[in-house]
Amino acid sequence: VVTPLLPHLLPFAIGAAGGFVGALLGLGGGIIVVPLLTLVLGIPLHSAVGTSLLAVVATSVAGSAKYLEQGLVDLRLAITLQSALVMGAVAGAVAAPHVPARWLALLFSLVMVWASLQLFRPGVAGEEAPPRVRSGAPVYRLRGLPEGLGASGLAGLLSGLLGVGGGIITIPVMILRMGVPTRVALATSSFMIGLTAAASALVTAMHGTIPLRLAAAVVLGVLAGASGGSRLARHFSAGRLRQLVALVMIWAAIQLVLRKVMS
Amino acid sequence: VSRLLPFRLGRRLPARLGLLLRVVVLLSTGLLLVGLLLGGKVDAIARLDELLRPGAAAGDRLVEGGFLLVVLAPIVALVLVGHELARRNDRRLVALVALELILLALGLGIGAR
Numbered sequence: 001v002v003t004p005l006l007p008h009l010l011p012f013a014i015g016a017a018g019g020f021v022g023a024l025l026g027l028g029g030g031i032i033v034v035p036l037l038t039l040v041l042g043i044p045l046h047s048a049v050g051t052s053l054l055a056v057v058a059t060s061v062a063g064s065a066k067y068l069e070q071g072l073v074d075l076r077l078a079i080t081l082q083s084a085l086v087m088g089a090v091a092g093a094v095a096a097p098h099v100p101a102r103w104l105a106l107l108f109s110l111v112m113v114w115a116s117l118q119l120f121r122p123g124v125a126g127e128e129a130p131p132r133v134r135s136g137a138p139v140y141r142l143r144g145l146p147e148g149l150g151a152s153g154l155a156g157l158l159s160g161l162l163g164v165g166g167g168i169i170t171i172p173v174m175i176l177r178m179g180v181p182t183r184v185a186l187a188t189s190s191f192m193i194g195l196t197a198a199a200s201a202l203v204t205a206m207h208g209t210i211p212l213r214l215a216a217a218v219v220l221g222v223l224a225g226a227s228g229g230s231r232l233a234r235h236f237s238a239g240r241l242r243q244l245v246a247l248v249m250i251w252a253a254i255q256l257v258l259r260k261v262m263s
Numbered sequence: 264v265s266r267l268l269p270f271r272l273g274r275r276l277p278a279r280l281g282l283l284l285r286v287v288v289l290l291s292t293g294l295l296l297v298g299l300l301l302g303g304k305v306d307a308i309a310r311l312d313e314l315l316r317p318g319a320a321a322g323d324r325l326v327e328g329g330f331l332l333v334v335l336a337p338i339v340a341l342v343l344v345g346h347e348l349a350r351r352n353d354r355r356l357v358a359l360v361a362l363e364l365i366l367l368a369l370g371l372g373i374g375a376r
Contacts, residue, residue: 008299054330054333054334057333057334057336057337058288058291058333060337061284061287061288061333061336061337062284062288064280064281064284064337064340065281065282065284065285065288066281067281068277068278068280068281068284069277069278069281069282071277071278073277075276075277075344076356079341079344079348079356079359079360079363080356080359082341082359082363083359083362083363083366086363086366086367086370087366089370090366090367090369090370090373093370093374094370094373094374137277191337191340194336194337194340195337195338195340195341195363198334198335198336198337198338199366199367199370201330201334202334202367202370202371202374203370203371203373203374204374205330206371206374207374212323212326212327212330213298213299213323213326215326215330216295216298216299216326216329216330217299219295219330219333220292220295220296220299223288223292
């Protein structure tokens with residue numbers, strides 16, 4: 001029974017690492033899975049992006065199930081921002097195969113550096129009291145909708161191009177510019193990126209760049225890692241871990257530039 | 264779509280969507296795991312593969328099924344939210360849901376070409 005699974009252990013471990021760290025830090029995991037697949041397994045960037053998109057959908061579906069039951073997803077806000085997200089995602093996924101891998105690597109490195117800086121920023125992924133929930137929906141005062149729509153469009157574009165969920169852009173904007181409580185922002189973003197990544201994944205799958213068995217192992221790893229990460233979250237010092245992951249991401253961004261852009 | 268769906272989701276919409284997504288995750292995890300385990304070694308699936316898609320490796324169809332299930336889940340969730348919004352006559356948000364579904368279809372159409 002175990003023998004057919006042996007070749008998939010490394011992709012599974014990479015997925016588990018992405019899911020685990022993603023669950024602890026409130027990220028989708030794509031920003032960790034793509035560089036690991038490319039740098040450790042030598043998977044072409046376009047294939048790593050497609051694989052990551054499937055992992056992001058799976059993480060979003062699993063995470064949203066929990067958040068929806070807790071009444072933390074603002075469905076009205078999600079539907080509104082999703083329109084810009086989907087528009088950007090479809091445009092990104094259609095453009096991705098025509099963008100040279102070198103440019104894709106450079107863009108991914110820049111997004112990783114941006115994400116690392118966000119992890120150092122206090123107040124974005126910090127703890128706060130749970131928001132009020134009425135009739136299965138959170139209650140708060142929303143502002144800055146045009147900014148949110150713009151950021152969502154950009155997040156969708158990056159999601160389609162790079163195979164990341166886009167939460168690294170939408171979550172800080174929702175919290176800092178739109179007045180959305182942290183937990184509601186995490187939950188709503190998790191629900192939104194599922195549709196975005198699904199749109200990008202379907203378009204990418206049609207281009208035939210997703211290695212199915214590798215993707216299956218990575219997705220199973222991400223789901224296992226995310227489940228473990230959410231259970232063990234309280235045993236970890238989130239602040240220290242955020243800084244460690246941010247440093248690793250900056251190192252991976254430099255490696256991507258050195259190996260894929262400069263070579 | 265709202266006229267075609269003969270049921271109400273009401274205030275329990277988020278909880279029901281959560282349950283639906285939980286079931287999808289369980290089913291797709293099972294399909295992906297069994298698909299990887301079977302690999303190319305089970306005759307029945309190999310024969311089915313040969314019939315449906317000549318040259319495809321056995322087990323890959325299960326993996327494809329698992330992915331299809333998980334990728335379609337957010338789209339089904341969007342349709343169900345749209346159905347509930349239409350029942351509440353929230354025209355602005357229903358229009359946004361319709362726009363998102365049209366964009367998805369458009370993206371798939373472009374991707375397929």
